């Protein structure tokens with residue numbers, strides 16, 4: 001078994017794995033399951049600091065993003081797609097797939113989206129039903145300031161869809177303070193349950209927009225409206241993946257007890273970035289570093305493939321490359337959720353040091369030792 005130090009899926013703690021092995025009931029007919037589902041949704045809302053309703057959907061993270069766009073988009077609707085990364089741009093596909101007109105707001109992908117520049121842009125351009133934004137764009141590790149950006153959009157009545165799949169619980173997120181209308185999360189990033197579930201929080205304004213649609217949502221599985229009244233009717237639109245939800249609940253119970261979670265991510269993120277920079281490696285971004293993942297450029301002496309292969313074969317540790325425009329260009333260390341602990345990070349940084357040396361990359365200091373010093 002590899003130690004997976006990837007930016008999702010992450011390592012999964014034993015109590016979560018065991019919760020998934022619990023005896024199953026019929027989730028369609030057993031009313032105790034409806035209560036359990038609702039309670040878990042309420043717990044998620046609480047942890048995300050929102051009064052908005054949460055729904056857990058039976059599908060991987062991508063389903064949440066698609067469901068948000070499917071449920072809000074009517075043919076011809078304009079959506080502003082804020083883009084400074086792969087997932088940012090990717091939202092445009094979901095908008096057009098459901099008949100909407102995406103307008104890309106594309107900015108430099110080495111810096112977070114600048115609230116001042118967006119504010120200026122919106123003065124002239126604000127005729128959008130909704131906007132999409134990624135909190136942490138994982139392929140580059142870009143963190144956008146959702147608490148500054150979403151209120152600017154809200155001021156013009158533009159609904160906000162935010163993908164925080166890889167940021168939530170590793171970075172601060174207060175859904176109500178940001179005024180996020182649909183927030184998308186996933187089970188396999190900082191939440192640190194296995195992949196397979198997505199959850200969304202939905203504001204009253206987003207519900208109103210769905211209720212006022214003239215044309216029905218062009219999907220059943222990706223329809224957030226399909227859950228309307230599920231609790232009163234004790235009826236889900238489709239059979240809920242009960243074992244996955246038991247696991248997710250255990251993951252949120254862990255998070256609820258973990259009062260040091262955000263501070264720990266900050267300590268580890270800072271030490272990881274600083275150690276890499278001190279060793280002479282180049283962080284991929286200029287600004288906007290997420291504390292959930294660190295991304296550095298592949299040194300010219302070697303290739304991403306070779307670094308990842310040596311890490312796996314010699315050290316039994318899995319790091320990640322990246323994809324799309326970043327394929328082969330960078331290495332990603334995922335220090336989110338259960339990966340964000342000092343012991344695993346020390347091991348990963350020590351192993352990375354040896355792997356890079358064996359591939360002919362000269363380092364200015366010991367990655368492992370520097371990381372430890374910075375953590376002390």
Ligand SMILES: *Cc1c(COP(=O)(O)O)cnc(C)c1O
Pocket residue numbers: 008060061062087134136137138163164165166186189
């Ligand atoms: C992981 C992730 C998702 C979910 O998609 P995957 O299929 O796991 O790639 C969505 N958004 C972001 C920003 C993610 O990091």
